[in-house]
Amino acid sequence: MRRAWADPEKRDRMSKAMRLALADPEVRKRISESKRRALADPKTRDRMTKANRRTGADPEVRRHKSESMKLAWADPEKRDRMTKAVRRTLADPEVRKRMSESQRRTLADPKKRKRMSEAMRRAWTDPETRDRMTKANRRTGADPEVRKHKSEGIRLAWANPEKRDKWTEANRRKSADPEVRKRISEGVRRTWTPERRRSVSQQIKDVWAEHGAKVQAAKQPSPKPVRLGRPRHPESAENAAVIIEARDGLVPRVPWTKMPQFLFRKTGRTLSVGGCRSLYEEYKMPSMQPRDAAAT
Secondary structure, X not given: OHHHHHOHHHHHHHHHHHHHHXXXXXXXXXXXXXXXXXXXXXXXXXXXXXXXXXXXXXXXXXXXXXXXXXHHHHOHHHHHHHHHHHHHHHOOHHHHHHHHHHHHHHHHOHHHHHHHHHHHHHHHHOHHHXXXXXXXXXXXXXXXXXXXXXXXXXXXXXXXXXXXXXXXXXXXXXXXXXXXXXXXXXXXXXXXXXXXXXXXXXXXXXXXXXXXXXXXXXXXXXXXXXXXXXOOXXXXXXXXXXXXXXXXXXXXXXXXXXXXXXXXXXXXXXXXXXXXXXXXXXXXXXXXXXXXOOOO
């Protein structure tokens, strides 16, 4: 099979034959039913799982799959075909339901959750892998279509009272776990470097600059009153970035009564509770919503 697949002509012929076969709904249905019957047998499922793990543990196989996927994704025609196929699949409510149930079953197993967590940690400790994943996330996040799709998905889910209650309860359970809180806190400390603070501060400045330009272009009065008195201190934006992250980025969020101590630990600067609140209200866009609307 490998020799045949290594021949471009044979590979192209086999690929066309497979596409032709899978274009037939009856063939797809038979293949799907055959897989379901096989996976319904615990012994067969266990055997297939072990075989997949063995294959996936082979560096040569992983390298070959990675290169094949990169080549396919680099071809605009193939990329478009793969994207459309995924969209068609996910547009089927039955498929989405099955995937959701499968994920719930997987995450309900502590052993599987632990294995997935350890695999992600191993991947994240590799600088090359981390850099690749970060760049991929940035590319995806920079795509307006992807952002719009995610935003609409979250809005629809949040509009569903059942899902909203489920998310709220899940967040409460996580927040009640001291180990989870400790990991989140340590993660924020590691990532909240001077460079990240400057980056967040600049993003906030850019957002307000864009907002001001839009208001000016529309010739509408600014929603914020004109600032009188002394000019804004250059450190205000950095302080605001820390406060906004503490209120909207951490789970559980930092209460206002502890915000001055939190700000002092992060920046070495002191502000009253009222000063922290004023900076938060001044720099946070009115249209922005907290990431965890359920947290208080």
